[in-house]
Amino acid sequence: MKVIKRDGTEVEFQKEKIAIAIEKAMKSSTGLYQEGVADAIAQEIEDFAAKLGRKMTIYGIEEQVYYKLIEHGNPATARAYENYKAVQEFKRRQNTTDEQVLGLLNLDNPEVMDENSNKNPAISSTQRDLIAGEISKDLARRKMLPTDLLQAHDSGAIHIHDMDYIIQPIFNCCLINLKDMLENGTVINGKLIESPKSFQVACTVTTQIIAQIASGQYGGQSINGVDRILAPFVRRSYDKHFRAALLEQTEIYGIEANEEAAESVAWSRTRKEVKDGIQTMQYQINTLMTSNGQAPFVTLCMYFAEDFAYAKEAALIQEEILNQRYVGIKNEAGIYITPAFPKLVYVLDEHNAKPDSPYYYLTKLAAKCTAKRMYPDYISAKRMRENYEGQVFAPMGCRAFLSPWKNEQGQYVSDGRFNMGVVTLNLPQIGILAEGDEDKFFAILDKRLDLVKRALMLRYELLAKVTSDASPIHWQYGAIARLGKGQSVVDLLKGGYATITMGYIGIYEATKLIRGVSHTDAEKGTDFALKIMKIMNEAVDSWKQETGLAFALYGTPAESLTNRFCSIDRARFGEIEGITDKGYYTNSYHVFVQENISVFDKFKFESQFQTLSKGGCISYAEIPNMTQNLDAVETMIRYIYDNISYAEFNTKSDYCHDCAFDGEIKVNEKTLQWECPNCGNSDRRRLNVTRRTCGYLGENFWNEGRTKEIKDRVLHI
Numbered sequence: 218m219k220v221i222k223r224d225g226t227e228v229e230f231q232k233e234k235i236a237i238a239i240e241k242a243m244k245s246s247t248g249l250y251q252e253g254v255a256d257a258i259a260q261e262i263e264d265f266a267a268k269l270g271r272k273m274t275i276y277g278i279e280e281q282v283y284y285k286l287i288e289h290g291n292p293a294t295a296r297a298y299e300n301y302k303a304v305q306e307f308k309r310r311q312n313t314t315d316e317q318v319l320g321l322l323n324l325d326n327p328e329v330m331d332e333n334s335n336k337n338p339a340i341s342s343t344q345r346d347l348i349a350g351e352i353s354k355d356l357a358r359r360k361m362l363p364t365d366l367l368q369a370h371d372s373g374a375i376h377i378h379d380m381d382y383i384i385q386p387i388f389n390c391c392l393i394n395l396k397d398m399l400e401n402g403t404v405i406n407g408k409l410i411e412s413p414k415s416f417q418v419a420c421t422v423t424t425q426i427i428a429q430i431a432s433g434q435y436g437g438q439s440i441n442g443v444d445r446i447l448a449p450f451v452r453r454s455y456d457k458h459f460r461a462a463l464l465e466q467t468e469i470y471g472i473e474a475n476e477e478a479a480e481s482v483a484w485s486r487t488r489k490e491v492k493d494g495i496q497t498m499q500y501q502i503n504t505l506m507t508s509n510g511q512a513p514f515v516t517l518c519m520y521f522a523e524d525f526a527y528a529k530e531a532a533l534i535q536e537e538i539l540n541q542r543y544v545g546i547k548n549e550a551g552i553y554i555t556p557a558f559p560k561l562v563y564v565l566d567e568h569n570a571k572p573d574s575p576y577y578y579l580t581k582l583a584a585k586c587t588a589k590r591m592y593p594d595y596i597s598a599k600r601m602r603e604n605y606e607g608q609v610f611a612p613m614g615c616r617a618f619l620s621p622w623k624n625e626q627g628q629y630v631s632d633g634r635f636n637m638g639v640v641t642l643n644l645p646q647i648g649i650l651a652e653g654d655e656d657k658f659f660a661i662l663d664k665r666l667d668l669v670k671r672a673l674m675l676r677y678e679l680l681a682k683v684t685s686d687a688s689p690i691h692w693q694y695g696a697i698a699r700l701g702k703g704q705s706v707v708d709l710l711k712g713g714y715a716t717i718t719m720g721y722i723g724i725y726e727a728t729k730l731i732r733g734v735s736h737t738d739a740e741k742g743t744d745f746a747l748k749i750m751k752i753m754n755e756a757v758d759s760w761k762q763e764t765g766l767a768f769a770l771y772g773t774p775a776e777s778l779t780n781r782f783c784s785i786d787r788a789r790f791g792e793i794e795g796i797t798d799k800g801y802y803t804n805s806y807h808v809f810v811q812e813n814i815s816v817f818d819k820f821k822f823e824s825q826f827q828t829l830s831k832g833g834c835i836s837y838a839e840i841p842n843m844t845q846n847l848d849a850v851e852t853m854i855r856y857i858y859d860n861i862s863y864a865e866f867n868t869k870s871d872y873c874h875d876c877a878f879d880g881e882i883k884v885n886e887k888t889l890q891w892e893c894p895n896c897g898n899s900d901r902r903r904l905n906v907t908r909r910t911c912g913y914l915g916e917n918f919w920n921e922g923r924t925k926e927i928k929d930r931v932l933h934i
């Protein structure tokens with residue numbers, strides 16, 4: 218029996234193909250999987266074709282599938298099947314990006330323009346990056362992704378992140394091995410950079426390294442212990458200044474060498490150099506524009522052990538970084554504002570977390586800085602050690618965490634490791650489809666987990682083809698590794714060295730849909746939320762066993778995804794009170810933004826989810842202006858040390874160029890535009906608004922859903 222294809226050619230009739238297409242539609246978009254139905258329909262169509270007495274066309278078969286699905290009482294799958302065909306149709310089209318690109322050029326494509334609050338789409342170099350992104354997405358959609366995965370993405374079942382970068386051989390985020398690069402030298406643009414001989418030069422080289430790395434990847438880069446890594450260079454500078462001071466005494470002033478006096482001179486010159494060096498880094502990072510059309514996403518994590526040989530120098534670096542951040546950076550009007558980068562992370566440990574700890578003065582300074590500038594964020598070394606085999610290390614970018622890994626010598630290694638990519642699961646959609654039925658919820662979840670795994674494996678397979686030539690700074694000159702030219706990177710992807718993560722969004726909404734309450738409801742909600750976490754963890758563990766890749770569970774930042782998933786579900790299922798009518802879903806395991814809960818209860822509650830979200834997590838508290846109440850800020854920070862692994866505070870310090878208002882700029886309820894409360898100015902170009910949108914701060918405004926979410930946030934104090 219023959220079938221006539223779209224192009225007029227003929228192929229053999231294969232009922233298996235029909236069954237496979239139906240199954241994919243069942244699993245990808247609706248999740249309403251019914252055992253045996255696909256085979257039954259395929260059989261019925263074969264019988265029908267046999268009786269027909271003439272050749273069937275592909276279109277005829279597709280029509281039959283649709284009607285049979287309706288007949289079998291599965292209208293949702295019938296629609297999914299139609300969708301599946303529409304996506305395939307799209308993939309056959311030749312040019313699909315014209316409108317998106319033109320929308321960018323004319324600045325009337327808000328979806329793409331506000332997708333990333335760190336990219337300003339009006340700037341032509343950023344436009345170029347966004348246009349490249351649109352073309353990359355289009356190619357990935359038509360040529361690389363299997364139709365059912367693409368359909369799952371389009372229907373909001375899952376989200377394949379960073380599709381604008383998928384066609385290129387680059388990964389997500391990492392902890393760069395800056396120590397190795399500074400101590401053993403590196404190469405930038407084919408030029409040898411030797412180990413710096415002073416702190417000032419080390420800071421300049423570090424900034425150059427950061428810029429180069431940012432252009433070769435799409436996620437964030439972190440320096441795991443910037444104070445620890447740069448401290449030996451402070452010593453080098455000090456020794457240099459000390460020798461110079463001694464020499465000046467005898468040769469210039471003609472007096473007898475006095476070591477004590479030389480030490481004092483050397484130390485004061487060193488302090489000045491540390492100040493200048495940190496300033497160089499802060500200004501350069503904030504003023505750099507990489508080939509991604511944005512400032513590099515850099516995280517500086519500060520942490521040294523009490524018995525560290527360079528503790529004095531490391532403490533000085535921390536002090537300087539915090540002091541300078543507290544001051545801020547001048548905007549174009551010459552007013553000091555809150556810079557978005559680099560993100561700062563401050564690690565709390567026994568030697569700085571208690572009022573009688575020797576380095577508590579640094580924690581006090583951190584508290585003052587947080588109250589004014591939102592950074593630093595805080596890691597509790599004590600709680601982190603419980604979750605990560607006794608290890609303490611920086612998040613990659615804003616919140617991704619590595620899984621502990623040991624080298625052949627049995628030593629734990631963090632620096633030079635990275636994350637391959639993320640695919641996020643839409644939990645509220647499963648909740649909607651399950652219609653309050655808990656068993657159905659977990660049955661659908663099970664099918665969706667397969668989709669996530671397949672999408673992640675695709676990312677791995679693309680990266681596995683990469684050679685070290687794709688980004689020499691990463692693979693050949695120390696940021697990640699020191700491979701030879703042309704060498705494959707595949708060994709670094711395997712065996713747990715690199716992580717690969719499943720994200721999730723909307724634990725709150727899913728619990729609300731199934732149990733009718735928030736997941737903070739200890740009697741009716743929390744156990745369900747924890748069960749979802751447990752099942753997702755079991756899934757990533759089993760994939761890890763099966764593939765040898767370090768799969769991990771990750772609380773997705775969802776900067777614009779919060780809106781995307783919710784909009785798709787609202788279009789498909791209508792306005793559901795408290796779920797799709799909000800315009801956004803709640804990030805990861807977070808407490809719903811409108812829920813009244815104290816900072817302490819929130820951190821305590823969310824801490825149990827951090828333990829179950831080891832591939833990435835961050836908790837925050839929304840606080841008012843507390844610059845006049847630093848004791849309370851310190852109390853909250855000490856609470857973090859005892860109770861939660863990784864947390865941050867959100868506050869507001871905005872600026873209006875028209876009236877010089879320096880306070881909280883709010884969203885107008887009606888227009889959803891940002892508006893100065895003092896003079897009513899709503900011109901984005903004449904407002905500085907900085908908010909925490911994910912683990913980073915954003916300052917170029919947000920999509921409608923995220924704006925609503927920001928507007929809805931209630932204080933936790």
Ligand SMILES: [Zn+2]
Nearest residue numbers: 873876893896
């Ligand atoms: Zn104003």
